[in-house]
Amino acid sequence: MEALVAIAIGVLTGSGVYLMLRARTFPVLLGLTLLSYAVNLFLFVSGRIVVASAPLTDKGLETYPDPIPQALVLTAIVIGFGMTALLVVLALRAIRDTGGDHVDGGER
Amino acid sequence: MHLVILPVLLPLVAGSLLLLTAGLGDAARRAIGLAATLALLPLAVLLLDRVADGTHLVYALGDWAPPFGIVLVADRLAAVMLLLTAIVALASLVYAGAGDDTRGPQYHALFQFQLLGINGAFLTGDLFNLFVFFEVLLIASYALLLHGLGAQRVGAAMHVVVLNLIGSALFLFAVGTLYGVTGTLNLADLARVMPLLGPDTAPLARSGALLLLGVFALKAALLPLGFWLPRAYAAATGATAALFAVLTKVGVYAILRVYPLVFGPGAGEVANVAAAWVLPVALVTLAFGALGVLASRTLRTSAGWMVVYSVGTLLVAVGLFSEAGYAAAVYYTAHSTLASAALFLVSDLIARQRVVGGDRFEVVDSMPHGTVLGTLFFVTAVTIAGLPPLSGFVGKLLVLQAASAAPGAVVIWSVLLVAALVVIVAVARAGSALFWRTAAEAPGAPAPALDGRSVGAIAGLLACVVGLVAWGGAATSYAWSTARQLADPSGYVAAVLGSDASVHERRRSLR
Numbered sequence: 001m002e003a004l005v006a007i008a009i010g011v012l013t014g015s016g017v018y019l020m021l022r023a024r025t026f027p028v029l030l031g032l033t034l035l036s037y038a039v040n041l042f043l044f045v046s047g048r049i050v051v052a053s054a055p056l057t058d059k060g061l062e063t064y065p066d067p068i069p070q071a072l073v074l075t076a077i078v079i080g081f082g083m084t085a086l087l088v089v090l091a092l093r094a095i096r097d098t099g100g101d102h103v104d105g106g107e108r
Numbered sequence: 109m110h111l112v113i114l115p116v117l118l119p120l121v122a123g124s125l126l127l128l129t130a131g132l133g134d135a136a137r138r139a140i141g142l143a144a145t146l147a148l149l150p151l152a153v154l155l156l157d158r159v160a161d162g163t164h165l166v167y168a169l170g171d172w173a174p175p176f177g178i179v180l181v182a183d184r185l186a187a188v189m190l191l192l193t194a195i196v197a198l199a200s201l202v203y204a205g206a207g208d209d210t211r212g213p214q215y216h217a218l219f220q221f222q223l224l225g226i227n228g229a230f231l232t233g234d235l236f237n238l239f240v241f242f243e244v245l246l247i248a249s250y251a252l253l254l255h256g257l258g259a260q261r262v263g264a265a266m267h268v269v270v271l272n273l274i275g276s277a278l279f280l281f282a283v284g285t286l287y288g289v290t291g292t293l294n295l296a297d298l299a300r301v302m303p304l305l306g307p308d309t310a311p312l313a314r315s316g317a318l319l320l321l322g323v324f325a326l327k328a329a330l331l332p333l334g335f336w337l338p339r340a341y342a343a344a345t346g347a348t349a350a351l352f353a354v355l356t357k358v359g360v361y362a363i364l365r366v367y368p369l370v371f372g373p374g375a376g377e378v379a380n381v382a383a384a385w386v387l388p389v390a391l392v393t394l395a396f397g398a399l400g401v402l403a404s405r406t407l408r409t410s411a412g413w414m415v416v417y418s419v420g421t422l423l424v425a426v427g428l429f430s431e432a433g434y435a436a437a438v439y440y441t442a443h444s445t446l447a448s449a450a451l452f453l454v455s456d457l458i459a460r461q462r463v464v465g466g467d468r469f470e471v472v473d474s475m476p477h478g479t480v481l482g483t484l485f486f487v488t489a490v491t492i493a494g495l496p497p498l499s500g501f502v503g504k505l506l507v508l509q510a511a512s513a514a515p516g517a518v519v520i521w522s523v524l525l526v527a528a529l530v531v532i533v534a535v536a537r538a539g540s541a542l543f544w545r546t547a548a549e550a551p552g553a554p555a556p557a558l559d560g561r562s563v564g565a566i567a568g569l570l571a572c573v574v575g576l577v578a579w580g581g582a583a584t585s586y587a588w589s590t591a592r593q594l595a596d597p598s599g600y601v602a603a604v605l606g607s608d609a610s611v612h613e614r615r616r617s618l619r
Contacts, residue, residue, distance in 0.1 A: 020270075020274065025266070028270060032270065032273050032274070032277075035274070035277045036273075036277060038277075039277045039280040039281060039284075042280070042281060042284045043280055043283070043284045046284035046285070046287050046288035047287070047288070048288075066291075068287070068293075069284070069287065072236055072283070072284075072287075075236070075240060076280055079240070079243045079276075080276075082247065083243070083247065083269075083273055083276070084273075086247065086250060086269065087269055087270070087273065090250075090254070090262065090265060090266060090269060091266070093262055094262045094263065094266055097258070097259040097262045098259045098262060098263055103266060103267070103270070104263065104267075
């Protein structure tokens with residue numbers, strides 16, 4: 001399980017970084033989204049992975065998942081979503097104002 | 109009792125009110141914004157007075173006992189940063205009142221949310237909460253940066269937003285790593301747990317700490333992560349850029365808050381983790397910033413590079429990680445925040461007054477209102493270039509003094525002094541190009557009249573700079589007591605967590 005999650009985070013981060021290095025706004029945006037997925041997954045498992053257990057806690061339960069990373073990841077998702085929405089609007093605005101979708105503005 | 113949370117609540121309420129009262133006229137909304145910003149000033153002074161004797165005011169949100177709940181902590185450093193923010197915010201809002209604030213929608217609401225984020229970041233005692241307040245201030249800053257729009261502004265904002273989103277992702281990676289290792293995000297609790305880490309988990313904590321340093325360096329615009337700053341700040345409206353002078357200091361504040369406290373000399377395996385990095389990077393930033401100032405062709409770009417230069421100087425002081433270094437950093441922060449804000453306002457005013465030339469260093473037309481603008485520019489230039497008798501000189505002297513005891517003092521001194529000379533040359537050239545080498549013919553279009561609010565805002569900031577020298581004894585002694593508090597984090601930890609035994613008791617009862 002740990003290996004699977006670790007590989008997933010690695011693949012997401014790798015693809016995110018690759019896309020962020022593109023020069024057009026849309027791939028950069030997708031890259032940032034993938035990176036934020038990787039971050040969310042990473043935050044989620046930072047409280048260790050507990051398999052086949054109650055989501056928070058239950059009577060007589062010995063091992064239960066840490067609730068704090070779940071709260072953190074919720075906050076991070078909300079913030080990341082808002083930021084991505086802002087970036088989408090900004091990218092569209094940049095196409096209109098500078099006449100292209102190059103990250104430095106204009107058509108290059 | 110609830111004093112600590114008021115600097116966060118007040119802008120939140122005022123900002124929400126301004127969002128709801130969109131139907132009111134410009135004058136009324138301006139008044140609400142100004143009143144809320146003005147009220148921050150006595151609040152900050154009151155807080156400063158309460159913490160001046162060395163107490164830490166701890167406020168547990170929702171009364172959840174630390175380390176489980178989020179705490180706000182006001183100490184000397186936080187209080188002085190709040191005061192600086194209040195002063196700069198007031199000046200920049202008065203300046204914006206001269207007409208900038210009506211160039212786009214919701215300027216005043218965004219301004220208040222920006223203050224909410226900044227004040228929150230200064231007060232919080234929780235690493236994740238620091239992230240949240242960073243995001244609040246960033247999203248407001250994006251909108252303020254875009255205020256008034258224009259292709260240049262949109263292009264600059266794109267870079268800022270993308271870079272800061274990457275920064276946020278790294279911040280979360282760092283937070284996750286530190287939480288995974290220590291099981292806590294409360295700064296005081298982190299400081300308590302760090303020395304207990306064994307050699308198996310310490311490397312993880314170290315990588316988390318360095319990742320975090322990278323994020324703070326991005327916010328503070330340290331090289332090589334600072335190239336976005338001059339372009340973005342030059343593109344923003346003057347009032348916004350002046351407020352942004354505080355934003356870079358948030359990054360510096362975060363370094364000053366987290367590293368001495370959590371990764372200080374007493375942190376066992378991860379002690380002094382940032383010490384090897386901050387100083388060299390700061391020296392490079394400083395040198396590069398000075399070159400940037402020299403190479404600028406407009407006053408606003410040069411003001412942007414001046415921020416990079418002053419952040420470099422500031423982090424040289426921080427990077428010494430000594431009591432003298434912290435003291436110099438606190439004084440220099442006050443000086444550089446006020447002086448950079450004044451410089452941004454002056455350059456904006458000059459750009460507006462020179463109808464043809466704008467703020468370009470070109471001989472095109474004469475400078476209207478030469479006496480007033482010349483005086484404002486001269487005082488700002490003397491301050492920012494670090495010439496006696498104003499606060500830049502005192503600040504630089506403190507940094508040099510702190511560096512003299514450090515290993516490699518020769519290198520630090522040479523870089524600081526040569527860079528200072530370069531900046532003096534650049535500022536002198538800017539002044540003479542703008543004010544002395546003027547064309548003989550009168551300009552085609554008459555210059556706009558000077559607005560009393562614009563001049564007043566700049567004069568107010570400069571008065572504070574003069575005050576930093578006039579009451580220099582009080583200012584430096586406050587800086588030293590702040591430094592003592594930073595160098596000995598045990599007071600902070602004890603104030604937040606209480607005695608060690610009670611924490612363990614609370615932990616056990618929760619398990």
